[in-house]
Amino acid sequence: MKELMSNNTSNVEEEEEVVVSESLVELALQILNTSDPFKKAKLGDDVASRWLQGLITLPYHPSLDLQPPDRPARPAHVKLVSPSLMPKLGKAGSLQSRQAIVHSLDIITRFGKKEAMPREFFTDFVKVAQDEGRHFSLLAARLEELGSSYGALPAHDGLWDSAIETSEDLLARLAIEHCVHEARGLDVLPTTISRFRNGNDPKTADLLESVIYPEEITHCAAGIRWFKYLRSRSESVDPNHESGKDKVECDSAIIQKFHSVVRTHFRGPLKPPFNVEARKAAGFGPEWYEPLATKNAEAASDFN
Numbered sequence: 001m002k003e004l005m006s007n008n009t010s011n012v013e014e015e016e017e018v019v020v021s022e023s024l025v026e027l028a029l030q031i032l033n034t035s036d037p038f039k040k041a042k043l044g045d046d047v048a049s050r051w052l053q054g055l056i057t058l059p060y061h062p063s064l065d066l067q068p069p070d071r072p073a074r075p076a077h078v079k080l081v082s083p084s085l086m087p088k089l090g091k092a093g094s095l096q097s098r099q100a101i102v103h104s105l106d107i108i109t110r111f112g113k114k115e116a117m118p119r120e121f122f123t124d125f126v127k128v129a130q131d132e133g134r135h136f137s138l139l140a141a142r143l144e145e146l147g148s149s150y151g152a153l154p155a156h157d158g159l160w161d162s163a164i165e166t167s168e169d170l171l172a173r174l175a176i177e178h179c180v181h182e183a184r185g186l187d188v189l190p191t192t193i194s195r196f197r198n199g200n201d202p203k204t205a206d207l208l209e210s211v212i213y214p215e216e217i218t219h220c221a222a223g224i225r226w227f228k229y230l231r232s233r234s235e236s237v238d239p240n241h242e243s244g245k246d247k248v249e250c251d252s253a254i255i256q257k258f259h260s261v262v263r264t265h266f267r268g269p270l271k272p273p274f275n276v277e278a279r280k281a282a283g284f285g286p287e288w289y290e291p292l293a294t295k296n297a298e299a300a301s302d303f304n
Helices: 004-022 024-032 036-051 090-094 101-111 119-143 159-163 169-196 204-236 246-265 276-282 286-292 294-303
Strands: none
Touching: 024 036, 024 101, 024 119, 036 101, 036 119, 101 159, 101 169, 101 276, 119 204, 159 169, 169 204, 169 246, 169 276, 169 286, 204 246, 204 276, 246 286, 276 286
């Protein structure tokens, strides 16, 4: 009996050890494969909190090669249409909450181990995932207050199409998802906020302005930070220790690479007007995006 109890105790300890030693990537995969968006957001917040508190210690198991799903699980009742077929949806449509949490979790699981990224990379995108899960919950609650609900209106999967396009290239993923799409969100959010204020909906305007807008700036900043890191690492250069002419040349080479990546993986020119102030706060100035804008891109095309 004593031996049996000892064995049982050992089994329990082993089971507990498995739970404790689950890596961040394993937990992120569980979230990606959770279809209920509210549960997904709650799990994302829990995992992020545990990681930030040091309760999850391993970003990934070196011996495990885990692959993210081709498409994250989503509820069956959400109707997806082509971006070109999206109808004008009015106020509730402007608030249609997205599941951007999946993009941050995908970048962790797909590229973290593959590219031997440092711990800070995982921390940055865990924070982004936590923010996006909270944004979803807040927007979904506001939709309910407006008499609608998540999934009641059609949505498009254009952002995930970009994720698929960049699934083999972390530089491209950072550039397109975070420095093009996220930055575009910064460009249009002030107009969206003004529309809600002018429509006598200060509650929604305050939510967008005080919570979502400033956090979206940090998400764009994460893309810029890790794009610079990857490019500098590939050239064995530390931009933080460069000075004078060398730093200017290093920065210029990084920006030129950004232009090349965007032109390869993004269809068409970037659309002005740009939110220069918010983009600057995120860490990149006009030299990053203006050469990719409509007027400049068309001129380059005509020249070629």
